[in-house]
Amino acid sequence: MAQNGKANGKRKAKLAAVWVGKKLKRKEDPRLIQGTSHYTDDLKLPRMLYCAFTRSPMAHAEISAIRTDAARALPGVVGVYTSEDLTGLGMVPCAIQMPGLNVPPHPVLATERVRYLGEPVAAVVAEDFYTARDAAEMIEVDYEPLPVVVNMEKALEKDSPVIHQHFKTNRAFTHALKNGDIQSAFKKADRVVKQRMVNQRLAPMAMEPRAVLAEYLPGENRLTVWSATQIPHLLRTQISVMVGLPETAVRVIAPEVGGGFGSKLNVYREEGLVPWLAMKLGRPVKWAETRRENITSTIHGRDTINHLELALKKDGKILGLRVRILADMGAYHQLLTPLIPQLTALMQAGCYKIPAIDIEIQGVFTNKMSTDAYRGAGRPEATYNIERIMGVAAHELGMDPAEFRLKNFPQPKEFPFTTVTGLVYDSAKYQESIKRALELSGYDSLRRRQKNGWKNGKYYGVGVSTYVEICAIGPSAATPAGGWESGTVRIEPTGKVTVLTGASPHGQGQETTFAQLIADELGIDPEDVNVIHGDTLAVPYGIGTFGSRATAVGGTAAYLATQKLKTKMVTLAAHLLGTKPPDITFGRGRLSAKGGKKSISFGELVMAAYTARNIPRGFEPGLEATHFFEPSNFTFPFGAHIASVEVDPETGEVKVDKYVAVDDCGNVINPMLVDGQIHGGIAQGMGQAMWEELIYNDEGQIVNGTLMDYALPKAHLLPDFTLDRTVTPTPVNPMGVKGVGEAGTIASTPCMVNAVCDALSPLGIKHIDMPLKPERVWSAMQQAQAAAKLEPQSAHKPLSSRASRGNSVSRKVARSNT
């Protein structure tokens, strides 16, 4: 891998990178693999009680009566609670403020009405888990069914039932983003390409469901909450507001957290109620979500309906883009629900120069669980929209999809590049990544295979997708709760190093990557660096891990804290060695004075800082520094993915032949972890394209709400991935790192759909909505074939000529690359 960039160069001048860039095995793994560590549900406290919920079996109903007598009478039941009992407990928060946003009251237990399947109506606390569950089943609730609203388009019709009556509409908000002269763009266009696309609802499905354990010690007035969360500090603030304790009395601990994908970047009803119950009962209370609850009552992702119109010159130059989006909020707003589609708007231009854009989004309430951040959070939707309409347009123009994209990329010299949506992309070489992907995939031979296949009734297709995403979230001005991150580095008297990060991970491996980073800065071993996170009592206030921000923002905070320490150590070394700070060289394990004759070991120097018997005047003893890093901009990783697929014309099954991903996340700290993120991301994105969809029927019931029905991507369903990287460091942080947690998910979804639609293009098939399950593909083929029989001349001709043009283009691309 190329090592370049100003930031890296600067660090090299001080101390050579020994650990950064190494495929170090994760420090976290032994304890996780051996099962010797603890997730929230593994924790047991003395006198602990268990909580279970009675949840609504209906999507929309008036609650006419709740009978809890039988449940209360069950031996072992300590308490049964309905909304009337929850005095002093606040509402579930939504952090988003925007003009005209309808924010419905979001009580912890349903009052009067239930508005989605799985909405909690009553809570039971019992001596054991089973009794709690049994009692929850014994609570009888009388529901008067109300008309159910599940379809967004119908929800906006005038005669639709209204979910929150006081708003008199199911519209949660309207958001517009317009720039450039869209009218004239469409007037000047040689061609306008239109497509409606549905981005289906998904369940984030973290391996570990949610869990909350709370203990309140009245004497100390201390509430401790263990929660499977991505944001312990933000959660602490919200819990203190919800239960009415000073924030200083609340401690939140995120122990091991088994994945989140955004679903634990939230504040849930249970995170308010369980602490409230612990305070009320004076005993620890634990609730652990079941998988079924996880599917009905943890946030969902995506669920948007998108209308796209792309105005083009006949040479393939984009003139303008018009986008209309309906975004399903679900029944209530969770922490960031209305924000997600706005991220879609910001990123809607993708990696293209688009002179004019006109985006309008409507947020819509339905009788479903709330949507919120799910891996990519708005960017997969944006990328799917732009990359799919690019795919459709390439076919309509008869242009090779790679050539079409190359024609519309900004040039590397144009960076920082201001997009039509108002973002400033930091750095990129889109041309380089797509050319590398074309090379790696053997693009020409794929196109040859396609052409021959088409002649023989085989439907082989090649999907191209480029992407740019928004990471390192982010400058505080652009975020609802602060976009900075904290990092504390403490060199202990024995020379071992403790790093405290506010970017609490849930599987990303910060304990390893931050150790690599800090070890290089201090010239020590990563083994001697211990990274602590996820405890608000130990770690200074932080924001959390989401939006591919942990390394770029949290890592930078720790890096900058380390620079403060190094300055201090150099000062002390100069004092002890009788020279001036500029004459000190910070080496591996030793600091030396100019000339190299006098030096002091790292250990001796650290001890001297603590014994403090011989320190310069005004020198602060100890070696600890904290930095709160506020980034000046987001970062914008990018890349190009290519997939080739073959569709079985008899069954509609899609077989992935090749998958090539060239990603650029700036400088890389641990290539193995970056590859892991890309692998998981591609799998998850492919999951959306091919298999996953959470289906609510017209009654608001989830018809595939178990893992026997909801199809997650599984290893045996996936092809081998061919990965490569280009390295374009960001100027936004001194390490030149951009972020990689969501890239795979963002790129692979449109790539797969582009590939399948490309395979089926001889049939005149323009678009198929996700997931591309066999029946859907087969039906589209049946319909297209039936249509072709009516109009025998329709599809074939332009496509075969397009394919040959595709070949010549890719040859040209490959040549220009060598």
Added chain:
Amino acid sequence: MIPANFDYESPRTLSEALDLLASHEEAKILAGGHSLLPAMKLRLAAPSIVVDLGRIAGLNHIRQSGDQIVIGAMTPHADVASSKILHDSCPLLAQAASQIGDIQVRNRGTIGGSLAAAHPAADYPAAVLALDAEIVAISRSGERTIPATRFFTGMFTTELRPDEIITEVRLPRTEGQSVAYKKFHHPASGYAVVGVAVRLKRAGTKIESAAVGITGVGHIAYRATAVENALGGKNTAAIVEAAAHAAEGVEVLSDYYASADYRRHLATVFTRRALEQAVGT
């Protein structure tokens, strides 16, 4: 995901198990647990007592017995899939077993449990139907042999009485016959959206008789007699036409993953593919 309260017994002998069944009306038998435990966790099943057969000796075996192969009811799918005896003498069942669920399911799930559960999309039913297998069940009133073709009576229901336990499955040896199991997997459950087991007796390209078992398509696995009749006495060239009868007379299932029309179409495609594989074309 938390079952209702139940008692648990793990008898050491069949006779103890039969006593438990006879004395508890609400008893359920636990074999590999892959059907019963999920149902209990979802509280779709709430037996008063679970009788675990796992510690009873002599129910886990695959052996030859004259013209038959006998498989103990507690034999896991993985053993069936890898059995040399079956590969040599009755490969159809091994093929079907190798396509059940995933590795974990195959290591735990048992042939007796799967047959007794009678899931409409399970793999074994298609195979035992095509093989004209026999299912041996025992109760305190004695042992009886139930032909596979009479065993499945409806969705999740069988000929078994509540006091009976399957002890073994008897299969014919099929050396010299042409067999195949072809399956369209559900991506989440691994169950058969359509699964087709075929067994042909033939002389060269002439098919003397055909047995075709189909699972996943209807409420119950069935013998596709219309396909069999269209093949009997015909040349292998009749396969394509015969396969079109795969779902004839069947009330075809429809769900969010596969509509009735699509399933019917898949039944034809997979019947043809299974027949083609069996005859080696």
